[in-house]
Amino acid sequence: MATLIVVGAQWGDEGKGKIVHLLGKKADYIVRYQGGNNAGHTVVFDGKTFVLHQIPSGILQPGKKCIIANGVVLDPAALKEEILFLESRGIRVRGRLAVSAWAHLILPYHKYLDAHREAGSDKIGTTKKGIGPAYSDKVGRTGIRLADFMEPDLFRELVERNLQEKAPVLEQVISLDALRRETFKDYDALRKFFEPFVANTPALLQEALAAKKNVLFEGAQGALLDVDFGTYPFVTSSNPVAGAACVGAGVGPGAIDEVLGVVKAYTTRVGDGPFPTELTGEMGEFLRSRGQEFGATTGRPRRCGWFDAVVMRHSVRVNGITRLALTKLDILEGVDPIRVCVAYRYKGKLLKDFPASRQAQAAVAPVYKDLPGFTGPVKGITQLNKLPVAARDYVRFLEKQSGAPVGFISMGRSRDETILIDKRFRWTP
Numbered sequence: 001m002a003t004l005i006v007v008g009a010q011w012g013d014e015g016k017g018k019i020v021h022l023l024g025k026k027a028d029y030i031v032r033y034q035g036g037n038n039a040g041h042t043v044v045f046d047g048k049t050f051v052l053h054q055i056p057s058g059i060l061q062p063g064k065k066c067i068i069a070n071g072v073v074l075d076p077a078a079l080k081e082e083i084l085f086l087e088s089r090g091i092r093v094r095g096r097l098a099v100s101a102w103a104h105l106i107l108p109y110h111k112y113l114d115a116h117r118e119a120g121s122d123k124i125g126t127t128k129k130g131i132g133p134a135y136s137d138k139v140g141r142t143g144i145r146l147a148d149f150m151e152p153d154l155f156r157e158l159v160e161r162n163l164q165e166k167a168p169v170l171e172q173v174i175s176l177d178a179l180r181r182e183t184f185k186d187y188d189a190l191r192k193f194f195e196p197f198v199a200n201t202p203a204l205l206q207e208a209l210a211a212k213k214n215v216l217f218e219g220a221q222g223a224l225l226d227v228d229f230g231t232y233p234f235v236t237s238s239n240p241v242a243g244a245a246c247v248g249a250g251v252g253p254g255a256i257d258e259v260l261g262v263v264k265a266y267t268t269r270v271g272d273g274p275f276p277t278e279l280t281g282e283m284g285e286f287l288r289s290r291g292q293e294f295g296a297t298t299g300r301p302r303r304c305g306w307f308d309a310v311v312m313r314h315s316v317r318v319n320g321i322t323r324l325a326l327t328k329l330d331i332l333e334g335v336d337p338i339r340v341c342v343a344y345r346y347k348g349k350l351l352k353d354f355p356a357s358r359q360a361q362a363a364v365a366p367v368y369k370d371l372p373g374f375t376g377p378v379k380g381i382t383q384l385n386k387l388p389v390a391a392r393d394y395v396r397f398l399e400k401q402s403g404a405p406v407g408f409i410s411m412g413r414s415r416d417e418t419i420l421i422d423k424r425f426r427w428t429p
């Protein structure tokens, strides 16, 4: 038996979809444990591009079992659409996907509340998928779980209670009657659709672990969007860090073997909030256009900047990352020098650690180390010793600064555009 958690080490969009697809070859089960359809995991499979939002990327590999676990907030209508889309492209989902009865739902009123908040001065640049309001209900103990959705009388009663509770805000944007119609329009069909998918997922996982199966936990978003360790309040409302896989899937901490952090060779972020190494000028535009840095869920242009080792040290620490997968190294080809932020300066002091204060996060000045650039071409190289020396030196520098070894380098969306460094890693395909 082996278990692996794959997490985003920066602000999300590091390229987890491809890495999970690659390593998922050795997995029997692939599990999503937090987030919702705010995620967009892009995978190229059989020459076709798939963007998965709620279903684990492992679904594209025949025979693998996939679990949407309790820590996810799921939008039933969007999930049905995603299942039907995959099936229309020849991917079998039924019999291979289990959805936790414990998972909380995103309902239409959550999306209206999200959009309403985003229209005001407290805006943080969310995906407007209703994630924050759904998690708020969960911890506020007014959430509705998939198990409740399967009980028609109870579901109606809980929705009505929540609509009444939220009426003062909701009625500023939509009438409760219109919202009731929207919520119940496809309810019966949706409930029947989900019947075969609903499962006791902790029990399934316990069985899998007892049978010594390989289980891969697929994180969404990234450590700097974590509600505890990220750039609060400019974060998502769940815990993308590795520790959340245990609570979010219902397995004990002793079941976890390894944590792989996926990290981009530079930094990107979508949405508002602090970003110390952001490049707003020509260089930022260059990274965005060469790296095709546009959000997979919302299509928004991503903000781009240099690699931030302060962020990475924080991320390695709070995730317990044992190995890194470095993505998009090829995008830096020809950039000279390449800058890496090694510390921050704040109020006359040098900071080596990521600060908790929102004021400091917004005001720190990056301290850069300039490294020589590498001239191409690096794309297409599949062996570490074939990389230009300056590219290898850049990778070694990032490892040393971050505090975790790089096991893989990815330089393109397809599986073969990868350098496998750590052949002893048991998930190496």
Ligand code: IMP
Residues within 6 Å of the ligand: 011, 012, 013, 038, 039, 040, 124, 125, 126, 127, 128, 129, 130, 131, 132, 220, 221, 225, 234, 235, 236, 237, 270, 271, 272
């Ligand atoms: P929410 O998760 O939609 O509430 O958005 C909160 C913040 O997280 C915003 O800055 C979003 O842009 C960001 N975010 C949410 N999901 C993702 C993702 O999958 N990749 C990158 N950023 C994300």
